Amino acid sequence: MTVSSAFNAFKSSKFVTWKSTGRLQQTLAGCIERTGKSLHSGKVSTVKLWPELAGKGRYFDFRSTEIRASIEFAEESPLCTTLCKDGVKIRTVEHLLSALEAMEVDNCRIEIKNSGSEDCDLEVPIFDGSASEWVEAIEQVGLQVATDHYGDCCEKMVAYVNEPVHAWRNDSFVAAFPSQEIRITYGIDFQQVQAIGRQWFSVTSLDNSFYCKQIALSRTFCIYEEVERMRDAGLIKGGSLENAIVCSASKGWLNPPLRFQDEPCRHKVVDLIGDVSLFARCGSQGLPVAHILAYKGSHALHSDLVRRLSGII
Numbered sequence: 001m002t003v004s005s006a007f008n009a010f011k012s013s014k015f016v017t018w019k020s021t022g023r024l025q026q027t028l029a030g031c032i033e034r035t036g037k038s039l040h041s042g043k044v045s046t047v048k049l050w051p052e053l054a055g056k057g058r059y060f061d062f063r064s065t066e067i068r069a070s071i072e073f074a075e076e077s078p079l080c081t082t083l084c085k086d087g088v089k090i091r092t093v094e095h096l097l098s099a100l101e102a103m104e105v106d107n108c109r110i111e112i113k114n115s116g117s118e119d120c121d122l123e124v125p126i127f128d129g130s131a132s133e134w135v136e137a138i139e140q141v142g143l144q145v146a147t148d149h150y151g152d153c154c155e156k157m158v159a160y161v162n163e164p165v166h167a168w169r170n171d172s173f174v175a176a177f178p179s180q181e182i183r184i185t186y187g188i189d190f191q192q193v194q195a196i197g198r199q200w201f202s203v204t205s206l207d208n209s210f211y212c213k214q215i216a217l218s219r220t221f222c223i224y225e226e227v228e229r230m231r232d233a234g235l236i237k238g239g240s241l242e243n244a245i246v247c248s249a250s251k252g253w254l255n256p257p258l259r260f261q262d263e264p265c266r267h268k269v270v271d272l273i274g275d276v277s278l279f280a281r282c283g284s285q286g287l288p289v290a291h292i293l294a295y296k297g298s299h300a301l302h303s304d305l306v307r308r309l310s311g312i313i
């Protein structure tokens with residue numbers, strides 16, 4: 001990374017002002033390897049997380065094709081966030097990226113490969129549908145201050161939102177308002193599924209302890225009546241009662257107990273953090289200092305917010 005590219009990466013705009021967090025960039029203290037089944041393709045894949053130099057940020061590595069975990073490589077796909085580059089597609093990156101962002105693994109090489117297959121369509125394992133497998137792995141291996149090629153530490157930058165920025169589709173929206181600390185407020189509304197109904201969840205002063213205890217454990221949820229339709233569309237081939245909480249409109253939750261009474265809404269916050277982490281660059285924080293307010297959001301909408309913050313749309 002040259003000095004000028006670093007300068008351009010942190011150029012402030014009408015929407016955001018980049019400032020130092022007062023902390024140093026970090027990376028993993030060792031290597032992490034996890035293998036598991038993926039939700040949408042049903043394939044088994046292995047992910048290996050490696051320590052990385054300061055300034056490199058987080059990126060996927062598939063047979064030497066490097067895809068930065070950045071909004072410019074995000075492609076709209078139903079039900080998950082996908083990164084694409086040079087014919088390589090990596091799906092369901094959001095829970096892993098959410099854990100890395102929240103646990104402050106600022107620089108990381110994410111090596112990924114399919115088990116027993118050579119194709120370029122990859123997917124991060126789903127595990128139990130939450131981010132907890134990744135959080136535990138990161139806690140086990142620990143963190144260290146990252147240094148660059150010269151052995152120097154780098155300060156960690158963060159964007160402060162200067163004015164309200166929003167994105168919306170139909171009756172859904174996500175907005176980022178200026179704030180002195182990171183706050184997240186999320187609302188969902190499933191009128192047709194009584195057991196979920198309307199839920200709101202708020203986070204003030206997000207830190208990694210709150211994330212680990214109150215957010216990371218919440219699992220992916222799906223509506224039983226929609227599952228068949230998704231299977232017909234070739235999605236959730238690896239879906240089971242082990243990797244999602246499933247709710248039927250008529251029968252309620254099919255695989256209780258829930259970990260939190262508002263687990264679906266908390267899971268949306270896991271997704272939001274993972275998707276907004278695509279705003280990170282060169283080892284900076286992805287989540288801007290802002291109050292992010294979302295209502296009936298989706299991966300596509302979260303990505304739109306990042307594009308707005310980046311001035312792309």
Ligand SMILES: [Zn+2]
Nearest residue numbers: 094220267271
């Ligand atoms: Zn999710």
